[in-house]
Amino acid sequence: MGVEIKVEHLTKRFGRQTIWEDVSLTLPAGEISVLLGPSGTGKSVFLKTLIGLLKPENGSIIIDGKDITKVREKDLYEVRKLFGVLFQDGALFGSQNIYDNIAFPLREHTRKTEKEIKDIVLDKMEITGLSGSERKLPGEISGGMRKRAGLARALVLDPEILLFDEPDSGLDPVRTAYLNQLIVDLNAQIQATFLIVTHDINTARTVPDNIGLLYRRHLAMFGPREMLLSSNEPVVRQFLNAQREGPIGMAEEKDAGELEAEKGTELGALPPIPIQLPTSSGKARLTQRPPGSWLNEHGVEPPPGSFPGLDLAFGNGASSAHASVSAGNGTGGVRVVPAKKAAARKAPVKRPATGRGDG
Amino acid sequence: MAVSPLAPVRGAGDFFALSLDVLRGLFKRPFQFAEFVQQAWFIASVTIFPTALVSIPFGAVLALQIGNLTKQIGAQSFTGAVAVLGVVREASPIVTALLIAGAGGSAICADLGSRKIREEIDAMEVLGVSPLARLVVPRVLACMLVAVFLNGMVAVVGVMGGYFFNVILQGGTPGAYLASFTALAQLPDLYVGEIKAAIFGLIAALVAAYKGLNAKGGPKGVGDAVNQSVVISFMLLFLTNFIITAIYFQVVPQKGG
Numbered sequence: 256m257g258v259e260i261k262v263e264h265l266t267k268r269f270g271r272q273t274i275w276e277d278v279s280l281t282l283p284a285g286e287i288s289v290l291l292g293p294s295g296t297g298k299s300v301f302l303k304t305l306i307g308l309l310k311p312e313n314g315s316i317i318i319d320g321k322d323i324t325k326v327r328e329k330d331l332y333e334v335r336k337l338f339g340v341l342f343q344d345g346a347l348f349g350s351q352n353i354y355d356n357i358a359f360p361l362r363e364h365t366r367k368t369e370k371e372i373k374d375i376v377l378d379k380m381e382i383t384g385l386s387g388s389e390r391k392l393p394g395e396i397s398g399g400m401r402k403r404a405g406l407a408r409a410l411v412l413d414p415e416i417l418l419f420d421e422p423d424s425g426l427d428p429v430r431t432a433y434l435n436q437l438i439v440d441l442n443a444q445i446q447a448t449f450l451i452v453t454h455d456i457n458t459a460r461t462v463p464d465n466i467g468l469l470y471r472r473h474l475a476m477f478g479p480r481e482m483l484l485s486s487n488e489p490v491v492r493q494f495l496n497a498q499r500e501g502p503i504g505m506a507e508e509k510d511a512g513e514l515e516a517e518k519g520t521e522l523g524a525l526p527p528i529p530i531q532l533p534t535s536s537g538k539a540r541l542t543q544r545p546p547g548s549w550l551n552e553h554g555v556e557p558p559p560g561s562f563p564g565l566d567l568a569f570g571n572g573a574s575s576a577h578a579s580v581s582a583g584n585g586t587g588g589v590r591v592v593p594a595k596k597a598a599a600r601k602a603p604v605k606r607p608a609t610g611r612g613d614g
Numbered sequence: 615m616a617v618s619p620l621a622p623v624r625g626a627g628d629f630f631a632l633s634l635d636v637l638r639g640l641f642k643r644p645f646q647f648a649e650f651v652q653q654a655w656f657i658a659s660v661t662i663f664p665t666a667l668v669s670i671p672f673g674a675v676l677a678l679q680i681g682n683l684t685k686q687i688g689a690q691s692f693t694g695a696v697a698v699l700g701v702v703r704e705a706s707p708i709v710t711a712l713l714i715a716g717a718g719g720s721a722i723c724a725d726l727g728s729r730k731i732r733e734e735i736d737a738m739e740v741l742g743v744s745p746l747a748r749l750v751v752p753r754v755l756a757c758m759l760v761a762v763f764l765n766g767m768v769a770v771v772g773v774m775g776g777y778f779f780n781v782i783l784q785g786g787t788p789g790a791y792l793a794s795f796t797a798l799a800q801l802p803d804l805y806v807g808e809i810k811a812a813i814f815g816l817i818a819a820l821v822a823a824y825k826g827l828n829a830k831g832g833p834k835g836v837g838d839a840v841n842q843s844v845v846i847s848f849m850l851l852f853l854t855n856f857i858i859t860a861i862y863f864q865v866v867p868q869k870g871g
Binding site (some may be wrong): 303306308332333335336338343344346347348349351360363364405408412445556 | 727728732733734736737738739740741743744748868
């Protein structure tokens with residue numbers, strides 16, 4: 256079972272430049288959380304601060320009862336054994352082949368025999384779909400394989416917390432879909448706490464249980480997926496729906512003139528909330544909440560067309576499925592979901608309309 | 615970021631902090647023996663050949679400079695004494711310093727720097743392995759060991775170069791060249807040369823590790839780090855050479871003085 260990470264009033268500065276300040280959030284044990292933010296808002300810095308690679312100027316990070324911003328270097332190495340981290344490019348050791356890379360943590364930290372190590376390594380390589388590339392060097396394989404090898408290495412010590420630094424950067428949409436599926440299946444299997452740092456909207460909309468958004472040097476919002484996807488907060492809706500209309504501009508933030516100019520423009524309806532990516536076996540993850548549960552608890556009506564294929568009733572009467580299709584088309588944002596749904600309705604045999612790359 | 619007047623002081627402080635950590639790490643178990651042997655082999659392989667090529671002309675230049683003068687004043691039999699004195703006391707530490715910093719240190723810095731920007735160092739820390747213990751300590755020890763051997767090699771090759779020039783090209787007598795070896799030089803000269811070499815190896819490796827581990831800003835950052843590491847270690851090594859020599863002359867009585 257995973258470990259809860261409690262971040263309180265965290266502030267990070269480089270010299271006089273504030274990266275973000277007063278960030279408070281709790282990553283619930285065993286759940287998948289996504290941290291989003293425009294480029295250059297310090298998402299990777301946040302990740303590195305969580306592992307203790309960077310010291311924050313203020314605040315605390317409590318993991319397993321220890322405040323890792325205050326523990327000594329020696330204890331930090333102990334706490335870090337709880338972590339598995341997938342770095343952007345995999346961060347494999349260039350001088351070792353894939354097998355040795357994945358075996359590295361086992362050889363350093365355990366007294367396992369080479370035979371036992373081999374069993375574990377080959378098992379993790381199979382999970383991540385790398386079988387057969389044991390003897391290749393990191394320079395000889397593709398970026399997607401490097402990421403998966405980095406993931407396999409992060410997995411061998413059975414981490415309680417898994418951090419992903421932009422797992423989808425530099426991958427094509429199909430590979431991203433596979434990787435997302437792998438993340439969800441892994442979570443169901445090892446039940447660790449997952450944090451994914453990304454700016455891929457599709458990942459953020461379909462994979463996590465919780466979403467956080469960093470913007471303008473602070474945490475704009477953190478909460479359950481359904482809360483952010485149904486939010487009308489300008490920054491959140493702009494980012495999650497990849498629109499140009501909103502406070503985020505090309506350079507960090509828009510100036511007053513630009514904001515003035517778009518004052519009259521209509522934002523349009525929120526796009527429908529997609530169904531959360533299920534595990535490939537179809538079995539719910541331990542920490543997975545049924546679709547619509549947050550919305551129901553808080554009496555919030557989701558955008559029309561949400562949860563395609565499911566008949567859920569919200570607040571004041573169920574929103575009609577027929578109306579939702581046309582409304583969904585109108586937004587232009589996430590046309591895929593209703594379109595696919597329509598297709599699925601005509602030919603129900605084809606495939607479920609969840610928009611994922613089935614493995 | 616604003617440039618603070620304290621920045622150079624902070625850099626020096628960070629360097630000493632790293633050096634202390636490494637020195638403490640030298641005595642910690644487990645010792646990374648495989649990495650040590652591999653690095654010693656690697657550093658030796660990048661330094662041996664250039665060192666030999668640099669030390670031959672060093673001995674030869676001494677013989678050329680001194681040969682004519684000693685001939686004119688009839689002291690040709692002392693050419694060997696001068697060659698040994700010059701090579702063992704001065705040339706071999708200097709050549710060792712140049713090569714260990716220029717070839718060995720730059721290789722260490724480039725290696726650690728590229729690991730740093732590929733996030734390998736971060737990954738290692740996250741995997742609960744201290745890069746200092748795993749990477750830096752074996753490199754520092756390997757660099758010291760190789761420096762000591764290089765110093766010995768420079769002395770031998772340099773004296774052989776001097777012999778060749780004096781005896782074959784300038785018509786000196788082999789017996790006189792060899793017999794005068796200990797006229798001016800003495801055994802402590804060699805000892806102090808070896809101590810110097812070990813310290814040079816230590817400093818060059820520490821500077822290279824510091825610069826490499828603090829590389830940032832992509833491939834260009836690694837290039838800058840290597841450049842700075844070579845320049846800084848040259849300056850430090852020549853300063854150290856001067857200080858040790860000065861102390862040596864005060865502590866150990868010299869022949870013919």
